[in-house]
Amino acid sequence: MTVSVSAAVSGRDLSPVDPALMPADWRDLLALTKPRVLTLVVFTGLCGLLAAPGHIHPMLAFATILGITLGAGGAGALNQWYEADRDLLMKRTANRPVPAGRMRRDTALHFGVALCVFSVLLTYLAANALAAAILTVSIGYYVFIYTMWLKPRTPQNIVIGGAAGAFPPLIGWAAVTGDVSALPIALFLLTFFWTPPHFWSLSLFVRMDYANAGIPMLPVVAGEVVTRRHILFYTAIMGVAAMAPVLMGLTGLTYGITALIGTAIFAGLSFQVALRRESDPANMQPERRLFKYSMLYLFILYGAVVADRWMAAA
Amino acid sequence: MTPDEQAAIRARQRSRSIATAVVLLAMVVLFFGITLAKLSN
Numbered sequence: 001m002t003v004s005v006s007a008a009v010s011g012r013d014l015s016p017v018d019p020a021l022m023p024a025d026w027r028d029l030l031a032l033t034k035p036r037v038l039t040l041v042v043f044t045g046l047c048g049l050l051a052a053p054g055h056i057h058p059m060l061a062f063a064t065i066l067g068i069t070l071g072a073g074g075a076g077a078l079n080q081w082y083e084a085d086r087d088l089l090m091k092r093t094a095n096r097p098v099p100a101g102r103m104r105r106d107t108a109l110h111f112g113v114a115l116c117v118f119s120v121l122l123t124y125l126a127a128n129a130l131a132a133a134i135l136t137v138s139i140g141y142y143v144f145i146y147t148m149w150l151k152p153r154t155p156q157n158i159v160i161g162g163a164a165g166a167f168p169p170l171i172g173w174a175a176v177t178g179d180v181s182a183l184p185i186a187l188f189l190l191t192f193f194w195t196p197p198h199f200w201s202l203s204l205f206v207r208m209d210y211a212n213a214g215i216p217m218l219p220v221v222a223g224e225v226v227t228r229r230h231i232l233f234y235t236a237i238m239g240v241a242a243m244a245p246v247l248m249g250l251t252g253l254t255y256g257i258t259a260l261i262g263t264a265i266f267a268g269l270s271f272q273v274a275l276r277r278e279s280d281p282a283n284m285q286p287e288r289r290l291f292k293y294s295m296l297y298l299f300i301l302y303g304a305v306v307a308d309r310w311m312a313a314a
Numbered sequence: 315m316t317p318d319e320q321a322a323i324r325a326r327q328r329s330r331s332i333a334t335a336v337v338l339l340a341m342v343v344l345f346f347g348i349t350l351a352k353l354s355n
Binding site: 060 | 322323326345351
């Protein structure tokens with residue numbers, strides 16, 4: 001029986017049959033797409049589409065969101081293909097299909113490439129060339145700039161790499177209008193500056209995982225105190241980005257009040273995290289709270305943008 | 315290869331074939347829907 005690449009990667013074979021011979025299970029193919037991350041991508045893309053002025057046929061809107069979803073899923077699969085060795089060293093990721101030895105590594109590569117190509121073609125057919133081009137850039141940014149270049153090299157990986165997850169509202173907006181204007185760019189910046197406090201709060205309580213895998217996350221390289229200060233610093237910039245749409249007159253008070261309250265709570269939680277000197281992950285409840293709240297925060301603000309735009313149009 | 319291993323591979327192939335058929339059918343419906351939407355526009 002041949003030894004598969006993934007078995008060699010993992011050094012163990014968890015399935016009863018060698019994965020080199022075993023066709024990949026569809027559930028493992030689904031897991032390659034990182035379904036939980038997709039939720040945020042789909043929601044922000046949908047909000048960009050719903051907030052845009054103009055009309056798009058519901059079927060084309062659905063196909064565009066499907067294109068964004070498949071593109072993000074394909075990029076996630078390529079990330080798991082490339083990072084299989086490192087994923088094996090982290091508790092949080094060791095059970096992914098490739099490092100766990102349930103799937104051949106090249107299956108993940110082929111699946112990821114197929115999804116990415118199909119997603120771009122679908123977005124082009126359903127929306128327009130600009131939306132498809134932004135999707136292509138976002139996939140390339142996530143796979144080549146973030147996964148392959150930045151992540152293993154610099155503790156600023158999250159800061160620069162955060163752009164990859166900020167593209168969906170631009171794609172949704174471009175699908176309706178055929179261009180990109182100030183509001184989707186403001187939403188892009190909001191997600192871009194939201195990413196560092198979101199991921200650094202997570203990295204504080206899973207830093208040993210990153211250290212074991214040799215990933216230079218900020219708490220591993222610069223220490224926890226610096227990370228906590230950075231969280232507060234980027235929360236301040238994120239706050240400016242969050243208030244920018246209302247200050248620039250792009251949205252109304254519905255969004256403005258929601259953003260003000262939501263950002264004040266975010267800042268309060270970040271301040272609490274910044275003042276702490278706790279290093280035991282078991283006692284990092286405020287850090288976990290900030291991480292969870294940051295996800296809710298983004299959902300609420302994007303929802304508020306759509307509500308605001310719809311109320312203004314009514 | 316043992317009979318158990320062969321059976322496991324057959325079962326996985328069957329499950330993948332069904333999943334592939336569902337995806338292909340969904341694509342047919344999707345592209346039909348896109349075409350109708352484009353025509354109506």
